[in-house]
Amino acid sequence: MADEAGAAVLIETSVGDIVIDLYTKDCPNTTRNFLKLCKVYYYNLNAFFNVSNNFLAQVGDPQATGKGGTSIEGVLNGGNTLFTPEFRPNLKHTNRGTVSMAVSKDKNGQSVCASQFFITLADKIDYLDNRHTPFGQVVEGFDTLDKLNEVYVDGEGRPYQDVRIRHVVVLEDPFDDPKGLVVPENPPVTPPDASTGLVRIASDEDLQEEDEEVKEQRRRDHAASASALTLEMVGDLPFAEIRPPENILFVCKLNPVTRDEDLELIFSRFGTILSCEVIRDKNDGSSLCYAFIEFDKREAAEMAYFKMQNVLVDDRRIFVDFSQSVSKLHGAWVGGQGKKGRKERGMESRGAGAARHADMVFDLEDVDRKRRRSVSPARRGGRDYDRERDHRSRDDYRDSRRDDGRDSRRGSYRDSRDSRDSRDSRDYQDYRDHRDHRDHRDYSSRRR
Known part of the structure; x- marks a missing residue:
């Protein structure tokens, strides 16, 4: 069982954010190396170059080949400096979201590690125990791990659309900075593997092509939503x-x-x-x-x-x-x-x-x-308009106007009300044109 975490980092990726608690007491050298690399923006814009469904997602090599990377000493002093991993019997790859340092062998057959690490995407991956060094656990962002687990990859396990670490924020760091460590004023803006020439779909590129009309409609909807909120x-x-x-x-x-x-x-x-x-x-x-x-x-x-x-x-x-x-x-x-x-x-x-x-x-x-x-007196016919409106129902009032013969154009229309209720709007237009003494044949040709 790992001891209580004494440090934490926030990793912002192109598919979501992850918060990792680090095991500083069990793995002081490994966590110190990781924290200082994060502090100098070493992992910024690094691509996940090896993603295996229900297994792991690996990152930490700036060239995204799986063969590079260095420790913080190598960053400060130059060269590819490695360090010895800290294997602990109580640290295993039991839970999904275990953060572990990738371990390899040097020329002498000794286990070494540098900057590459991976995150497990499933529970109980016993195969990795005593081969690699767990040094932290994901505590927030499991939905991001789900997205990582579902990306499309090529034959070598690299996603067709880049998944990158956009930024790393050190939340807690109990270790003193090594001599000569200088934090850059600004994080990098160019991916470190841009010079390799490997073509991949950009992490922020929309895979669904949309025409300008759809984009314009989206902009209008966004503006309308903002106005409504205001x-x-x-x-x-x-x-x-x-x-x-x-x-x-x-x-x-x-x-x-x-x-x-x-x-x-x-x-x-x-x-x-x-x-x-x-x-x-x-x-x-x-x-x-x-x-x-x-x-x-x-x-x-x-x-x-x-x-x-x-x-x-x-x-x-x-x-x-x-x-x-x-x-x-x-x-x-x-x-x-x-x-x-x-x-x-x-x-x-x-x-x-x-x-x-x-x-x-x-x-x-x-x-x-x-x-x-x-309303003219002639149209009212000497009737009290208010009394007709207030004391008669609408149908009675219309019938009385129809019987009086005033406004013959509207009256003839209302006379045919019952027979027209079953007609559609086309019949209704034909009827109106016929009433106005228009030639039905000319009207039909005009319709055509």
Whole structure:
């Protein structure tokens, strides 16, 4: 059993970070040599040159050949200086993540080691016991070991895409620096094996090629995410990952004469509509030629989106898309929930319907008042508009307008409402063109 670790290092690799505790009491010479090499950035940008699945990952030779490397004395004094390993009966390769010094034989057959070390990628590798010198244990970063264990390698065990030590941070070092040791001001920026000419895929190279359009979309998504996070921090959004509802459609390019009830009648054939509001100018109540339609189900919104694209409504071809606005969600969050929230937003007196649509129009009461004034006496036919709106259901009110014969263009449209409910948008366009006395044959050829 190894003694308590008295030193630790953080190794940052291209596939993740690893924290290693070192056995300074059992292996003082080995750990001292390792720590001082780390301190002078000897291992920075070294490549893992031998990776065996469920066995080990070896590194520590700057030339990545498995034949080089030197101890700290060799770094300070020059040459390939070696030292004698410290074999301990209680130190074995029992657990995955065991850090061990690679041991070789010199010309005299003596065991020596220098700077190369490896990390085991499996438990109970007894074959390595008494052959190599364990001097530490990985305590954090086992997910990095999993990634190391899964890399693709060539016939010699070197990964096709370089796995490199990017940086080493000495967390604890109980040993004094040897005489003459000078820590470089900056770590190296060029891999030590760059001069060998061995071509490998760079450790930071993306293997999945993407066109410029995909990259641009990723940049936009990143910018949008950053903006949303900023809005969340300043309190303008309830949370950064908020998404627009999928049951609300945005309709634009409307004719200014198109009203809420007309648009709702047209789209109601696809499902139950919770709200339908043409957005109007706050000052004069005129249509801004776009609207929001909220369905009770997402499927109904999808069907309306596909069927109503470029359909003629009041002689204008409309454009339909899914709404990107989160104003409804945001308004509910800012104003609170339930009655209390509606009171704070001044919507309690307007009823549930007004509260539901409050974020879609500019000052509902003012717009409604101006809309009533804009209806001519001839179109009202001397009727009390407010009484009709307040005391009749929507269908009764429309029937009465149809019976009076006022606004014949809209009335004829509503007369055919029941027969048109089973038609798709193409039949609906044909019907509108036929109603306007257009030649059906010319229309069909234009469609083709």
